[in-house]
Amino acid sequence: MDVTYENTAQTVRTDKGVLRYHEAGDGPPLILLHGSGIGVNGWRNFGGNLSGLAEHFHCYILEFPGFGASDPIPGSHPVLTAVASVVRFMDALAVESAAMIGNSMGGVVGAMVALAHPARVDKLVTVGGVGTNIFSPGPSEGTRLLREFADNPSREALIRWLHCMVFDPKWVTDDLIAERWQAATQPAALQTLQAMYGSKAAALQQQSEAQSKVPPYWSMLHKVQCPTLLVWGADDRQCPLDMAQIPLRLIPDAELHVLSNCGHWVFLEAKQKFERISVEFLQR
Secondary structure, X not given: OOOOHHHHEEXXXXXXXXXXXXXXXXXXXXXXXXXXXXXXXXXXXXXXXXXXXXXXXXXXXXXXXXXXXXXXXXXXXXXXXXXXXXXXXXXXXXXXXEEEEEEOHHHHHHHHHHHHOHHHEEEEEEEOOOOOOOOOOOOOHHHHHHHHHHHOOOHHXXXXXXXXXXXXXXXXXXXXXXXXXXXXXXXXXXXXXXXHHOHHHHHHHHHHHHHOXXXXXXXXXXXXXXXEEEEXXXXXXXXXXXXXXXXXXXXXXXXXXXEXXXXXXXXXXXXXXXXXXXXXXXXX
């Protein structure tokens, strides 16, 4: 199926602003949830996978508020805003339930939707992100590089982070650097990145977590009711592989697929394998 940015782009108005998304294919609904990072959005994460997945599913790539495409919602943490936006999006399009694929932060968002609204998530595929560090240092190398960029944006800091996302440096092209730099310096996108990874935000989050009586989401993963596939790159330096142990142990119906010679961007570096594994799991 031939898909482009232009012929798949859609908008829907909700009570908290416009949500933008990309739509393609027929079949059971599949919502793709993008990650966080420098210059990220839904199309940049999953645009290259849309053609393959749309052969089997009615696909929606949702653009989270605050990342430069959908209308921003000030005053809330970007992850919580993203979780609420998934439910608003499904309500606006009258999608009662759907399978979901979430990359990194998108996997966390998908898991949180499954925890809060179990009837809305049929199956869940996560690409890194879900869980917490057990053996590896925290914050991870990738998170430290995100903080470096959030505190002092520069092309050099962007390039260091991009190289951290992949196993093979061939993926860090001049075009990718230029595209991400242009996107990352947009005010709304930079503000969202700083709210997630900046030093001040990190300090406030640590203080909030210390005072909060609400347990972290990953400690509640035993309540996820849907079958869940955890996909991980063996060489992930953003979300190291040991993070997978907690969701694999806690989620009642979970399985883990690890891809060698692959970093955090599994959907890019192992495109065909990722799509084949995901389709097989979702159609099972």
